[in-house]
Amino acid sequence: MRPQMMKIFENMRADNALTVQNAKDNGFKVVGMFCAFSPQELVLAAGALPVSLCGTRQEPIPAAEKTLPRNLCPLIKSSFGFAVTDTCPYFRASDFVIAETTCDGKKKMFELLAQYKPLHVMHLPQGTDRSGALQWWLEEMNLLKERLEEHLEVTINQEDLRAAIKLSNRERQALKNLLEVNRLDPAPLTGMDMLTAIWVRGFNVDKEEGIGLIEQLTEEIRNIAGQGISPFAKGTPRILLTGCPVGTGCEKVVRLLEECGGSVVCYENCTGIKTLEYLVDEDEQRDPMEAIAERYLQIPCSCISPNPGRLELISKLVADYQVDGVVDLSWQACHTYIVEGELVRRHVRDNCGVPYIQLETDYSTSDIEQLKTRISAFIEMLNGS
Protein backbone atom coordinates (compact mmCIF):
# COMPACT_ATOMS: atom_id res chain seq x y z
CA MET A 1 0.00 0.00 0.00
CA ARG A 2 1.48 3.31 -1.08
CA PRO A 3 1.04 6.15 1.43
CA GLN A 4 -1.61 8.67 0.33
CA MET A 5 0.73 11.48 1.35
CA MET A 6 3.14 10.58 -1.44
CA LYS A 7 0.86 12.34 -3.92
CA ILE A 8 1.58 15.63 -2.19
CA PHE A 9 5.32 15.05 -2.19
CA GLU A 10 5.34 14.12 -5.87
CA ASN A 11 4.00 17.49 -6.91
CA MET A 12 5.85 19.57 -4.38
CA ARG A 13 8.75 20.72 -6.55
CA ALA A 14 6.36 22.08 -9.17
CA ASP A 15 3.84 23.45 -6.66
CA ASN A 16 6.49 25.18 -4.60
CA ALA A 17 7.89 26.95 -7.64
CA LEU A 18 4.69 28.96 -7.57
CA THR A 19 4.91 29.50 -3.83
CA VAL A 20 8.42 30.86 -4.25
CA GLN A 21 7.22 33.27 -6.91
CA ASN A 22 4.37 34.43 -4.70
CA ALA A 23 6.69 34.90 -1.77
CA LYS A 24 8.98 36.98 -3.97
CA ASP A 25 6.07 39.13 -5.06
CA ASN A 26 5.38 39.71 -1.38
CA GLY A 27 8.89 41.00 -0.85
CA PHE A 28 10.70 37.88 0.32
CA LYS A 29 14.26 37.27 -0.84
CA VAL A 30 15.37 33.90 -2.16
CA VAL A 31 18.82 32.41 -1.67
CA GLY A 32 19.96 29.49 -3.81
CA MET A 33 22.38 26.85 -2.51
CA PHE A 34 24.25 24.09 -4.32
CA CYS A 35 25.57 21.88 -1.64
CA ALA A 36 25.12 20.41 1.80
CA PHE A 37 27.83 22.71 3.14
CA SER A 38 25.68 25.80 2.59
CA PRO A 39 24.47 26.89 6.03
CA GLN A 40 20.73 27.35 5.65
CA GLU A 41 20.51 28.75 9.20
CA LEU A 42 22.13 31.98 8.02
CA VAL A 43 19.65 32.31 5.18
CA LEU A 44 16.69 31.66 7.44
CA ALA A 45 18.01 34.09 10.05
CA ALA A 46 18.22 36.71 7.31
CA GLY A 47 14.52 36.21 6.75
CA ALA A 48 15.13 34.81 3.27
CA LEU A 49 14.00 31.54 1.68
CA PRO A 50 16.71 28.92 1.09
CA VAL A 51 16.25 26.75 -2.04
CA SER A 52 18.34 23.99 -3.57
CA LEU A 53 19.90 24.48 -6.99
CA CYS A 54 21.61 21.11 -7.28
CA GLY A 55 21.09 19.97 -10.90
CA THR A 56 19.67 16.45 -11.10
CA ARG A 57 18.24 16.34 -14.62
CA GLN A 58 19.64 15.42 -17.99
CA GLU A 59 17.74 18.02 -20.05
CA PRO A 60 20.01 21.07 -19.62
CA ILE A 61 23.26 19.10 -20.02
CA PRO A 62 23.67 19.54 -23.81
CA ALA A 63 23.41 23.30 -23.35
CA ALA A 64 26.04 23.20 -20.59
CA GLU A 65 28.36 21.21 -22.84
CA LYS A 66 28.64 24.17 -25.17
CA THR A 67 30.75 25.77 -22.47
CA LEU A 68 31.88 23.01 -20.14
CA PRO A 69 33.88 19.90 -21.14
CA ARG A 70 31.81 16.80 -21.80
CA ASN A 71 34.03 14.80 -19.52
CA LEU A 72 32.73 16.48 -16.38
CA CYS A 73 30.38 15.28 -13.67
CA PRO A 74 26.72 15.46 -14.79
CA LEU A 75 25.71 17.21 -11.57
CA ILE A 76 27.95 20.15 -12.40
CA LYS A 77 26.81 20.25 -16.02
CA SER A 78 23.17 19.98 -15.09
CA SER A 79 23.43 22.73 -12.47
CA PHE A 80 25.22 25.03 -14.89
CA GLY A 81 22.90 24.11 -17.77
CA PHE A 82 19.82 25.06 -15.77
CA ALA A 83 21.34 28.46 -15.14
CA VAL A 84 22.37 29.24 -18.70
CA THR A 85 19.12 28.03 -20.23
CA ASP A 86 17.11 29.83 -17.56
CA THR A 87 14.88 26.76 -17.14
CA CYS A 88 15.07 26.31 -13.37
CA PRO A 89 12.44 28.41 -11.59
CA TYR A 90 14.46 28.27 -8.39
CA PHE A 91 17.61 29.60 -10.01
CA ARG A 92 15.61 32.31 -11.68
CA ALA A 93 14.01 33.27 -8.38
CA SER A 94 17.31 33.41 -6.51
CA ASP A 95 18.43 36.87 -5.44
CA PHE A 96 21.71 35.54 -4.19
CA VAL A 97 23.60 32.27 -4.53
CA ILE A 98 25.84 30.51 -2.01
CA ALA A 99 28.56 28.23 -3.36
CA GLU A 100 31.56 26.42 -1.88
CA THR A 101 35.02 25.35 -2.96
CA THR A 102 34.24 21.64 -2.83
CA CYS A 103 35.46 19.68 -5.87
CA ASP A 104 37.57 21.29 -8.59
CA GLY A 105 34.93 21.05 -11.30
CA LYS A 106 32.32 22.74 -9.19
CA LYS A 107 34.45 25.56 -7.90
CA LYS A 108 35.64 26.53 -11.36
CA MET A 109 32.08 26.25 -12.69
CA PHE A 110 31.04 28.77 -10.05
CA GLU A 111 33.48 31.27 -11.55
CA LEU A 112 31.49 31.02 -14.78
CA LEU A 113 28.18 31.07 -12.96
CA ALA A 114 29.05 34.35 -11.29
CA GLN A 115 28.12 36.07 -14.57
CA TYR A 116 24.51 35.11 -14.08
CA LYS A 117 23.80 35.82 -10.41
CA PRO A 118 25.32 37.59 -7.44
CA LEU A 119 27.23 34.70 -5.94
CA HIS A 120 29.44 34.14 -2.95
CA VAL A 121 31.88 31.25 -2.79
CA MET A 122 32.75 30.00 0.68
CA HIS A 123 36.22 28.54 1.03
CA LEU A 124 36.01 25.15 2.63
CA PRO A 125 39.08 23.87 4.47
CA GLN A 126 40.74 20.91 2.72
CA GLY A 127 40.41 18.76 5.79
CA THR A 128 39.16 18.90 9.35
CA ASP A 129 42.19 17.40 11.06
CA ARG A 130 44.23 20.63 11.32
CA SER A 131 43.99 22.87 14.32
CA GLY A 132 43.07 25.92 12.26
CA ALA A 133 40.30 24.28 10.23
CA LEU A 134 37.37 25.22 12.41
CA GLN A 135 38.61 28.77 12.90
CA TRP A 136 39.02 29.12 9.13
CA TRP A 137 35.52 27.87 8.49
CA LEU A 138 34.10 30.13 11.19
CA GLU A 139 35.68 33.12 9.46
CA GLU A 140 34.10 31.94 6.22
CA MET A 141 30.74 31.80 7.98
CA ASN A 142 31.21 35.33 9.25
CA LEU A 143 32.14 36.53 5.79
CA LEU A 144 29.05 34.89 4.32
CA LYS A 145 26.97 36.56 7.01
CA GLU A 146 28.36 39.96 6.00
CA ARG A 147 27.68 39.28 2.33
CA LEU A 148 24.13 38.17 3.02
CA GLU A 149 23.49 41.24 5.16
CA GLU A 150 24.84 43.50 2.43
CA HIS A 151 22.93 41.90 -0.40
CA LEU A 152 19.65 41.31 1.34
CA GLU A 153 19.89 44.58 3.27
CA VAL A 154 19.23 43.03 6.66
CA THR A 155 21.06 42.43 9.88
CA ILE A 156 21.31 38.89 11.14
CA ASN A 157 21.07 38.86 14.91
CA GLN A 158 21.80 36.19 17.49
CA GLU A 159 18.19 35.64 18.34
CA ASP A 160 17.22 34.95 14.73
CA LEU A 161 20.19 32.64 14.39
CA ARG A 162 19.12 30.64 17.42
CA ALA A 163 15.58 30.35 16.09
CA ALA A 164 16.93 29.25 12.69
CA ILE A 165 19.11 26.63 14.35
CA LYS A 166 16.14 25.19 16.19
CA LEU A 167 14.00 25.15 13.07
CA SER A 168 16.69 23.50 10.94
CA ASN A 169 17.38 20.91 13.61
CA ARG A 170 13.70 20.07 13.76
CA GLU A 171 13.62 19.68 10.02
CA ARG A 172 16.65 17.36 10.14
CA GLN A 173 15.14 15.34 12.95
CA ALA A 174 11.83 14.98 11.10
CA LEU A 175 13.62 13.79 7.97
CA LYS A 176 15.76 11.42 9.96
CA ASN A 177 12.68 9.95 11.62
CA LEU A 178 11.21 9.46 8.17
CA LEU A 179 14.31 7.67 6.88
CA GLU A 180 14.36 5.48 9.95
CA VAL A 181 10.99 3.89 9.19
CA ASN A 182 12.97 1.77 6.74
CA ARG A 183 14.97 0.21 9.52
CA LEU A 184 12.06 -2.21 9.59
CA ASP A 185 12.47 -5.43 7.65
CA PRO A 186 10.87 -5.59 5.14
CA ALA A 187 11.01 -1.84 4.54
CA PRO A 188 7.59 -0.16 4.53
CA LEU A 189 8.54 2.47 1.93
CA THR A 190 10.26 1.94 -1.41
CA GLY A 191 13.61 3.63 -1.93
CA MET A 192 12.06 5.48 -4.88
CA ASP A 193 9.32 7.00 -2.72
CA MET A 194 11.79 7.79 0.03
CA LEU A 195 13.92 9.67 -2.46
CA THR A 196 10.95 11.67 -3.71
CA ALA A 197 10.01 12.56 -0.14
CA ILE A 198 13.45 13.62 1.09
CA TRP A 199 14.49 15.37 -2.11
CA VAL A 200 11.77 17.99 -1.98
CA ARG A 201 13.06 19.47 1.26
CA GLY A 202 15.27 21.65 -0.93
CA PHE A 203 12.16 23.22 -2.39
CA ASN A 204 10.23 23.54 0.84
CA VAL A 205 9.56 27.20 1.07
CA ASP A 206 7.56 27.15 4.25
CA LYS A 207 9.75 25.12 6.59
CA GLU A 208 7.08 24.70 9.26
CA GLU A 209 4.59 23.38 6.76
CA GLY A 210 7.23 21.11 5.26
CA ILE A 211 8.10 19.62 8.63
CA GLY A 212 4.39 19.02 9.27
CA LEU A 213 4.02 17.14 5.99
CA ILE A 214 7.06 15.00 6.67
CA GLU A 215 5.69 14.14 10.11
CA GLN A 216 2.33 13.21 8.63
CA LEU A 217 3.97 10.99 6.03
CA THR A 218 6.07 9.30 8.70
CA GLU A 219 2.95 8.71 10.77
CA GLU A 220 1.09 7.24 7.82
CA ILE A 221 3.96 4.89 6.99
CA ARG A 222 4.18 3.74 10.60
CA ASN A 223 0.49 2.88 10.48
CA ILE A 224 0.93 0.94 7.27
CA ALA A 225 3.92 -0.88 8.70
CA GLY A 226 1.92 -1.58 11.87
CA GLN A 227 -0.50 -3.60 9.76
CA GLY A 228 2.43 -5.64 8.53
CA ILE A 229 2.19 -4.24 5.01
CA SER A 230 5.29 -3.68 2.87
CA PRO A 231 5.93 -3.30 -0.85
CA PHE A 232 8.70 -5.89 -0.44
CA ALA A 233 8.64 -9.60 0.31
CA LYS A 234 10.51 -10.79 3.36
CA GLY A 235 14.09 -11.58 2.41
CA THR A 236 14.37 -8.91 -0.30
CA PRO A 237 18.03 -7.81 -0.29
CA ARG A 238 18.42 -4.55 1.62
CA ILE A 239 20.65 -1.97 -0.04
CA LEU A 240 22.54 0.98 1.41
CA LEU A 241 23.21 3.62 -1.24
CA THR A 242 26.32 5.72 -0.70
CA GLY A 243 28.36 8.04 -2.91
CA CYS A 244 27.33 11.07 -4.97
CA PRO A 245 24.06 12.91 -4.41
CA VAL A 246 20.92 11.59 -6.13
CA GLY A 247 17.75 13.51 -6.76
CA THR A 248 14.58 13.34 -8.75
CA GLY A 249 15.53 13.12 -12.41
CA CYS A 250 18.70 11.11 -11.89
CA GLU A 251 17.23 8.31 -9.81
CA LYS A 252 17.90 5.65 -12.45
CA VAL A 253 20.21 3.58 -10.25
CA VAL A 254 17.66 3.54 -7.43
CA ARG A 255 14.92 2.55 -9.85
CA LEU A 256 17.02 -0.24 -11.38
CA LEU A 257 18.05 -1.54 -7.96
CA GLU A 258 14.40 -1.94 -7.03
CA GLU A 259 13.27 -3.20 -10.45
CA CYS A 260 15.95 -5.87 -10.30
CA GLY A 261 14.72 -7.14 -6.95
CA GLY A 262 16.41 -5.03 -4.28
CA SER A 263 15.07 -2.67 -1.63
CA VAL A 264 16.97 0.59 -1.15
CA VAL A 265 16.57 1.02 2.59
CA CYS A 266 18.95 3.85 3.30
CA TYR A 267 20.71 6.79 1.69
CA GLU A 268 24.09 7.56 3.16
CA ASN A 269 24.83 10.26 0.56
CA CYS A 270 24.15 13.93 1.08
CA THR A 271 20.62 13.44 -0.21
CA GLY A 272 20.07 11.48 2.99
CA ILE A 273 21.67 10.70 6.33
CA LYS A 274 24.98 12.47 5.73
CA THR A 275 23.31 15.82 6.22
CA LEU A 276 20.83 14.78 8.90
CA GLU A 277 23.00 12.89 11.32
CA TYR A 278 24.65 15.96 12.76
CA LEU A 279 22.61 18.62 14.52
CA VAL A 280 23.76 22.12 15.41
CA ASP A 281 24.45 22.51 19.12
CA GLU A 282 21.53 24.48 20.59
CA ASP A 283 23.37 25.43 23.80
CA GLU A 284 22.34 29.03 24.49
CA GLN A 285 25.71 29.78 26.14
CA ARG A 286 27.51 29.24 22.88
CA ASP A 287 28.13 31.56 19.99
CA PRO A 288 25.59 30.34 17.41
CA MET A 289 27.94 31.06 14.51
CA GLU A 290 30.54 28.79 16.01
CA ALA A 291 27.97 26.06 16.66
CA ILE A 292 26.84 26.26 13.03
CA ALA A 293 30.39 26.20 11.68
CA GLU A 294 31.24 23.20 13.82
CA ARG A 295 28.25 21.21 12.61
CA TYR A 296 28.77 21.81 8.90
CA LEU A 297 32.40 20.83 9.14
CA GLN A 298 31.30 17.40 10.37
CA ILE A 299 29.68 16.48 7.03
CA PRO A 300 31.69 13.51 5.74
CA CYS A 301 31.91 14.49 2.06
CA SER A 302 34.64 13.08 -0.19
CA CYS A 303 35.81 16.63 -0.93
CA ILE A 304 37.22 16.64 2.60
CA SER A 305 40.57 14.92 2.96
CA PRO A 306 40.91 12.61 4.76
CA ASN A 307 37.29 11.64 5.21
CA PRO A 308 37.10 8.89 7.86
CA GLY A 309 33.64 10.03 8.98
CA ARG A 310 32.06 8.50 5.90
CA LEU A 311 33.47 5.07 6.66
CA GLU A 312 32.30 5.25 10.27
CA LEU A 313 28.85 6.32 9.12
CA ILE A 314 28.63 3.45 6.63
CA SER A 315 29.51 0.93 9.34
CA LYS A 316 26.85 2.34 11.61
CA LEU A 317 24.18 2.36 8.89
CA VAL A 318 24.95 -1.19 7.73
CA ALA A 319 24.20 -2.32 11.28
CA ASP A 320 21.24 -0.02 12.00
CA TYR A 321 19.42 -0.78 8.76
CA GLN A 322 20.37 -4.49 8.56
CA VAL A 323 21.97 -3.90 5.19
CA ASP A 324 22.77 -6.82 2.87
CA GLY A 325 24.80 -4.93 0.27
CA VAL A 326 26.42 -1.52 -0.24
CA VAL A 327 26.06 0.28 -3.57
CA ASP A 328 28.46 3.16 -4.14
CA LEU A 329 27.19 5.47 -6.85
CA SER A 330 29.76 7.66 -8.58
CA TRP A 331 28.84 10.18 -11.21
CA GLN A 332 31.16 10.00 -14.17
CA ALA A 333 34.30 12.09 -13.73
CA CYS A 334 33.64 12.68 -10.03
CA HIS A 335 37.22 12.08 -8.99
CA THR A 336 36.78 12.47 -5.26
CA TYR A 337 34.05 9.83 -4.96
CA ILE A 338 35.54 7.48 -7.55
CA VAL A 339 38.94 7.43 -5.86
CA GLU A 340 37.47 7.29 -2.36
CA GLY A 341 35.45 4.29 -3.60
CA GLU A 342 38.55 2.14 -3.22
CA LEU A 343 38.74 3.04 0.48
CA VAL A 344 35.05 2.37 0.90
CA ARG A 345 35.39 -0.97 -0.87
CA ARG A 346 38.19 -2.05 1.48
CA HIS A 347 36.36 -0.75 4.53
CA VAL A 348 33.13 -2.56 3.68
CA ARG A 349 35.01 -5.77 2.87
CA ASP A 350 37.09 -5.74 6.04
CA ASN A 351 34.63 -4.30 8.55
CA CYS A 352 31.05 -4.76 7.41
CA GLY A 353 31.08 -8.26 5.97
CA VAL A 354 28.61 -7.45 3.20
CA PRO A 355 29.18 -7.20 -0.57
CA TYR A 356 30.01 -3.88 -2.18
CA ILE A 357 29.73 -2.59 -5.72
CA GLN A 358 30.72 0.71 -7.26
CA LEU A 359 28.61 1.92 -10.15
CA GLU A 360 29.85 4.72 -12.36
CA THR A 361 27.31 6.36 -14.60
CA ASP A 362 25.79 9.68 -15.65
CA TYR A 363 22.26 11.07 -15.98
CA SER A 364 21.63 9.70 -19.49
CA THR A 365 19.83 6.49 -20.34
CA SER A 366 22.51 5.24 -22.74
CA ASP A 367 23.94 2.64 -20.35
CA ILE A 368 20.71 1.31 -18.85
CA GLU A 369 21.17 -2.22 -20.19
CA GLN A 370 24.75 -2.52 -18.97
CA LEU A 371 23.75 -1.14 -15.58
CA LYS A 372 20.88 -3.58 -15.43
CA THR A 373 23.25 -6.52 -15.93
CA ARG A 374 25.60 -5.31 -13.19
CA ILE A 375 22.79 -4.55 -10.79
CA SER A 376 20.91 -7.81 -11.45
CA ALA A 377 24.12 -9.79 -10.99
CA PHE A 378 24.75 -7.97 -7.71
CA ILE A 379 21.23 -8.73 -6.46
CA GLU A 380 21.54 -12.36 -7.59
CA MET A 381 24.75 -12.54 -5.60
CA LEU A 382 23.01 -11.17 -2.49
CA ASN A 383 20.16 -13.64 -2.95
CA GLY A 384 22.58 -16.52 -3.36
CA SER A 385 24.46 -15.91 -0.17
Added chain:
Amino acid sequence: MYTVGIDVGSVTTKGVLLNGRDWRHVIRPTGCSPRQAGLEAFEELLGQAGLVRDDISCVIGTGYGRISIPFIDKAITEITCHARGAHHLLEGADMVVDIGGQDSKVILTDGRGNVVNFAMNDKCAAGTGRFLEVIAAALGADVSELADLARGAEPVQISSMCTVFAESEVISLLAQGVDRGRIIAGIHRSVASRVAAMAERLGKGGLILFTGGVAKNDGVREFLARELGRETLVVPESQLAGALGAALLAREKPVRKER
Protein backbone atom coordinates in the same frame (compact mmCIF):
# COMPACT_ATOMS: atom_id res chain seq x y z
CA MET B 1 14.16 -33.92 -15.16
CA TYR B 2 14.96 -31.90 -18.26
CA THR B 3 16.07 -28.30 -17.98
CA VAL B 4 17.33 -25.85 -20.58
CA GLY B 5 19.70 -22.88 -20.53
CA ILE B 6 19.72 -20.42 -23.42
CA ASP B 7 22.60 -17.93 -23.59
CA VAL B 8 21.95 -15.21 -26.14
CA GLY B 9 25.29 -13.47 -26.62
CA SER B 10 26.13 -10.57 -28.91
CA VAL B 11 27.74 -12.85 -31.50
CA THR B 12 26.52 -16.40 -30.83
CA THR B 13 23.56 -18.00 -29.14
CA LYS B 14 24.17 -21.13 -27.13
CA GLY B 15 21.63 -23.64 -25.84
CA VAL B 16 22.11 -26.51 -23.40
CA LEU B 17 19.63 -29.27 -22.61
CA LEU B 18 20.40 -30.99 -19.33
CA ASN B 19 19.12 -34.30 -18.01
CA GLY B 20 20.88 -35.93 -15.09
CA ARG B 21 24.57 -36.13 -15.96
CA ASP B 22 23.93 -35.85 -19.69
CA TRP B 23 23.78 -32.67 -21.60
CA ARG B 24 23.69 -31.69 -25.22
CA HIS B 25 24.15 -28.31 -26.81
CA VAL B 26 23.58 -26.18 -29.89
CA ILE B 27 25.47 -23.08 -31.06
CA ARG B 28 24.26 -20.68 -33.69
CA PRO B 29 24.97 -17.11 -34.74
CA THR B 30 22.77 -14.53 -33.01
CA GLY B 31 22.43 -12.45 -36.16
CA CYS B 32 20.20 -9.43 -36.01
CA SER B 33 17.37 -10.99 -33.99
CA PRO B 34 18.26 -12.25 -30.52
CA ARG B 35 14.65 -13.30 -30.07
CA GLN B 36 14.67 -15.46 -33.19
CA ALA B 37 18.09 -16.95 -32.42
CA GLY B 38 17.02 -17.87 -28.90
CA LEU B 39 13.83 -19.49 -30.10
CA GLU B 40 15.62 -21.43 -32.86
CA ALA B 41 18.26 -22.70 -30.45
CA PHE B 42 15.53 -23.88 -28.10
CA GLU B 43 13.54 -25.62 -30.83
CA GLU B 44 16.64 -27.25 -32.24
CA LEU B 45 17.45 -28.69 -28.81
CA LEU B 46 13.92 -30.01 -28.39
CA GLY B 47 13.93 -31.43 -31.91
CA GLN B 48 17.25 -33.23 -31.42
CA ALA B 49 16.03 -34.87 -28.24
CA GLY B 50 12.51 -35.51 -29.51
CA LEU B 51 10.96 -33.48 -26.71
CA VAL B 52 8.22 -30.85 -26.49
CA ARG B 53 8.06 -27.68 -24.38
CA ASP B 54 6.04 -29.37 -21.64
CA ASP B 55 8.76 -31.96 -21.08
CA ILE B 56 11.08 -29.20 -19.89
CA SER B 57 10.73 -28.36 -16.21
CA CYS B 58 12.40 -24.99 -16.40
CA VAL B 59 14.08 -22.80 -19.04
CA ILE B 60 16.47 -20.07 -17.97
CA GLY B 61 17.65 -17.36 -20.33
CA THR B 62 20.93 -15.52 -19.94
CA GLY B 63 23.31 -13.29 -21.92
CA TYR B 64 22.68 -9.80 -23.17
CA GLY B 65 19.65 -10.98 -25.17
CA ARG B 66 17.97 -12.68 -22.19
CA ILE B 67 15.30 -10.02 -21.98
CA SER B 68 14.22 -10.53 -25.60
CA ILE B 69 13.32 -14.22 -25.35
CA PRO B 70 9.71 -14.67 -24.29
CA PHE B 71 9.53 -18.44 -23.82
CA ILE B 72 11.81 -18.66 -20.78
CA ASP B 73 10.68 -19.14 -17.20
CA LYS B 74 13.26 -16.80 -15.76
CA ALA B 75 16.20 -14.60 -16.76
CA ILE B 76 19.47 -14.72 -14.83
CA THR B 77 22.52 -12.63 -15.66
CA GLU B 78 25.47 -14.14 -17.46
CA ILE B 79 27.60 -13.42 -14.37
CA THR B 80 25.69 -15.81 -12.14
CA CYS B 81 25.29 -18.41 -14.92
CA HIS B 82 28.95 -18.33 -15.92
CA ALA B 83 30.05 -18.88 -12.35
CA ARG B 84 27.76 -21.88 -12.01
CA GLY B 85 28.73 -23.34 -15.39
CA ALA B 86 32.45 -22.88 -14.76
CA HIS B 87 32.20 -24.87 -11.55
CA HIS B 88 30.76 -27.76 -13.52
CA LEU B 89 33.28 -27.54 -16.34
CA LEU B 90 36.39 -27.17 -14.23
CA GLU B 91 36.26 -28.53 -10.72
CA GLY B 92 38.04 -26.24 -8.30
CA ALA B 93 37.97 -23.13 -10.49
CA ASP B 94 37.31 -20.07 -8.34
CA MET B 95 37.71 -17.37 -10.93
CA VAL B 96 36.23 -16.99 -14.39
CA VAL B 97 37.75 -14.63 -16.91
CA ASP B 98 35.42 -14.15 -19.84
CA ILE B 99 36.51 -12.13 -22.85
CA GLY B 100 33.77 -11.86 -25.41
CA GLY B 101 33.21 -9.90 -28.57
CA GLN B 102 31.97 -6.73 -26.90
CA ASP B 103 32.84 -6.96 -23.26
CA SER B 104 35.03 -8.65 -20.75
CA LYS B 105 34.33 -9.73 -17.23
CA VAL B 106 36.01 -11.33 -14.28
CA ILE B 107 34.04 -13.30 -11.72
CA LEU B 108 35.39 -14.42 -8.37
CA THR B 109 33.52 -17.41 -6.92
CA ASP B 110 33.52 -19.38 -3.71
CA GLY B 111 34.81 -22.43 -5.59
CA ARG B 112 31.32 -23.96 -5.49
CA GLY B 113 29.81 -21.95 -8.32
CA ASN B 114 28.49 -18.97 -6.34
CA VAL B 115 29.52 -15.41 -7.19
CA VAL B 116 31.52 -13.58 -4.53
CA ASN B 117 32.54 -10.55 -6.56
CA PHE B 118 32.74 -9.48 -10.17
CA ALA B 119 33.94 -6.71 -12.45
CA MET B 120 32.92 -5.84 -15.99
CA ASN B 121 34.19 -3.75 -18.82
CA ASP B 122 31.42 -3.03 -21.25
CA LYS B 123 32.15 0.61 -21.92
CA CYS B 124 35.17 0.41 -24.14
CA ALA B 125 36.59 -1.98 -26.70
CA ALA B 126 40.01 -2.24 -25.07
CA GLY B 127 40.45 -5.71 -23.64
CA THR B 128 37.73 -7.32 -25.77
CA GLY B 129 37.49 -9.47 -28.85
CA ARG B 130 36.62 -6.39 -30.86
CA PHE B 131 40.05 -4.94 -30.10
CA LEU B 132 41.74 -8.07 -31.49
CA GLU B 133 39.56 -7.98 -34.60
CA VAL B 134 40.45 -4.39 -35.41
CA ILE B 135 44.14 -5.01 -34.94
CA ALA B 136 44.06 -8.26 -36.93
CA ALA B 137 42.47 -6.37 -39.80
CA ALA B 138 45.16 -3.69 -39.65
CA LEU B 139 47.77 -6.45 -39.86
CA GLY B 140 46.03 -8.19 -42.74
CA ALA B 141 45.44 -11.31 -40.67
CA ASP B 142 42.43 -13.25 -39.41
CA VAL B 143 41.75 -13.37 -35.67
CA SER B 144 41.97 -17.14 -35.71
CA GLU B 145 45.60 -16.96 -36.95
CA LEU B 146 46.84 -14.50 -34.34
CA ALA B 147 48.01 -17.02 -31.76
CA ASP B 148 50.07 -18.96 -34.33
CA LEU B 149 51.57 -15.83 -35.84
CA ALA B 150 52.76 -14.63 -32.44
CA ARG B 151 54.04 -17.93 -31.09
CA GLY B 152 57.41 -17.51 -29.39
CA ALA B 153 57.75 -13.85 -30.38
CA GLU B 154 59.01 -11.27 -27.88
CA PRO B 155 56.12 -8.78 -27.39
CA VAL B 156 56.68 -5.13 -28.31
CA GLN B 157 55.31 -2.49 -25.99
CA ILE B 158 51.90 -1.23 -27.15
CA SER B 159 51.19 1.91 -25.20
CA SER B 160 47.68 2.80 -26.39
CA MET B 161 44.74 1.25 -24.61
CA CYS B 162 42.22 2.84 -26.94
CA THR B 163 41.38 0.73 -29.99
CA VAL B 164 41.61 3.61 -32.43
CA PHE B 165 45.00 4.79 -31.17
CA ALA B 166 46.34 1.24 -30.87
CA GLU B 167 45.44 0.66 -34.50
CA SER B 168 47.51 3.62 -35.65
CA GLU B 169 50.30 2.62 -33.29
CA VAL B 170 50.36 -0.82 -34.89
CA ILE B 171 50.48 0.69 -38.37
CA SER B 172 53.41 2.88 -37.46
CA LEU B 173 55.24 -0.07 -35.86
CA LEU B 174 54.78 -1.99 -39.12
CA ALA B 175 56.15 0.99 -41.03
CA GLN B 176 59.21 0.96 -38.77
CA GLY B 177 59.76 -2.62 -39.85
CA VAL B 178 58.93 -4.27 -36.52
CA ASP B 179 58.19 -7.97 -36.89
CA ARG B 180 54.49 -8.78 -37.21
CA GLY B 181 54.68 -11.61 -34.67
CA ARG B 182 56.16 -9.28 -32.07
CA ILE B 183 53.41 -6.75 -32.66
CA ILE B 184 50.72 -9.39 -32.27
CA ALA B 185 52.35 -10.68 -29.11
CA GLY B 186 52.31 -7.10 -27.84
CA ILE B 187 48.62 -6.85 -28.60
CA HIS B 188 47.91 -10.12 -26.79
CA ARG B 189 49.77 -8.84 -23.78
CA SER B 190 47.85 -5.57 -23.89
CA VAL B 191 44.46 -7.34 -23.85
CA ALA B 192 45.62 -9.65 -21.08
CA SER B 193 47.00 -6.92 -18.86
CA ARG B 194 43.87 -4.85 -19.23
CA VAL B 195 41.73 -7.73 -18.01
CA ALA B 196 44.29 -8.78 -15.40
CA ALA B 197 44.09 -5.32 -13.86
CA MET B 198 40.37 -5.85 -13.42
CA ALA B 199 40.98 -9.29 -11.89
CA GLU B 200 43.64 -8.04 -9.46
CA ARG B 201 41.14 -5.73 -7.83
CA LEU B 202 38.78 -8.57 -7.06
CA GLY B 203 41.27 -10.52 -5.04
CA LYS B 204 43.19 -13.73 -5.43
CA GLY B 205 41.73 -16.57 -7.38
CA GLY B 206 43.42 -19.97 -7.33
CA LEU B 207 42.44 -21.73 -10.52
CA ILE B 208 41.13 -19.65 -13.39
CA LEU B 209 38.78 -20.78 -16.13
CA PHE B 210 39.15 -18.66 -19.26
CA THR B 211 35.99 -18.42 -21.39
CA GLY B 212 34.47 -16.41 -24.21
CA GLY B 213 35.45 -16.15 -27.86
CA VAL B 214 38.95 -14.83 -27.06
CA ALA B 215 39.67 -17.93 -24.94
CA LYS B 216 40.41 -19.67 -28.24
CA ASN B 217 43.51 -17.49 -28.52
CA ASP B 218 46.28 -19.25 -26.68
CA GLY B 219 48.55 -16.21 -26.84
CA VAL B 220 46.15 -14.18 -24.71
CA ARG B 221 45.72 -17.10 -22.32
CA GLU B 222 49.45 -17.38 -21.78
CA PHE B 223 49.89 -13.69 -20.97
CA LEU B 224 46.87 -13.80 -18.70
CA ALA B 225 48.37 -16.68 -16.74
CA ARG B 226 51.69 -14.85 -16.52
CA GLU B 227 50.16 -11.52 -15.47
CA LEU B 228 47.97 -13.11 -12.83
CA GLY B 229 50.57 -15.63 -11.72
CA ARG B 230 47.94 -18.34 -11.59
CA GLU B 231 46.98 -21.37 -13.58
CA THR B 232 44.62 -20.28 -16.34
CA LEU B 233 42.87 -23.03 -18.24
CA VAL B 234 40.56 -23.32 -21.20
CA VAL B 235 38.30 -26.33 -21.58
CA PRO B 236 36.79 -27.39 -24.93
CA GLU B 237 33.25 -26.50 -23.78
CA SER B 238 34.18 -23.16 -22.22
CA GLN B 239 32.04 -21.28 -24.73
CA LEU B 240 29.04 -23.07 -23.22
CA ALA B 241 29.67 -22.07 -19.60
CA GLY B 242 26.81 -19.55 -19.54
CA ALA B 243 24.17 -21.79 -21.11
CA LEU B 244 25.25 -24.79 -19.05
CA GLY B 245 25.17 -22.69 -15.87
CA ALA B 246 21.66 -21.55 -16.75
CA ALA B 247 20.50 -25.14 -17.25
CA LEU B 248 22.10 -26.15 -13.94
CA LEU B 249 20.45 -23.28 -12.09
CA ALA B 250 17.15 -24.21 -13.73
CA ARG B 251 17.53 -27.64 -12.18
CA GLU B 252 18.63 -26.42 -8.75
CA LYS B 253 16.06 -23.68 -8.35
CA PRO B 254 13.32 -24.47 -10.86
CA VAL B 255 10.63 -21.88 -11.46
CA ARG B 256 7.68 -22.14 -13.77
CA LYS B 257 6.21 -19.10 -15.43
CA GLU B 258 2.44 -19.18 -15.84
CA ARG B 259 1.58 -19.36 -19.49
